[in-house]
Amino acid sequence: MSKSKKKAETIFLVCEETGQYNYTLRKKPGGEKLRLKKYNPNLRKHTWHAEKKK
Incomplete structure (x- = not known):
């Protein structure tokens, strides 16, 4: 059996000053x-x- 690969997740970069x-x-x-x-x-x-992460 093949190993399950970890899929890439979408992450967001949030500004620490404004929160955008x-x-x-x-x-x-x-x-x-x-x-x-x-x-x-x-x-x-x-x-x-x-x-x-959203």
Whole structure:
């Protein structure tokens, strides 16, 4: 029998300052939560974005 593969899940990157959903990613489950510095077009600057599942 073949092993079941973990499918990639859609996750959202939420701005920590405004709470807006600005980016989506497809990531395999497991591992640590992402926290990236990405551009926020409404604030016109780079802010921290954290991973969140909807």
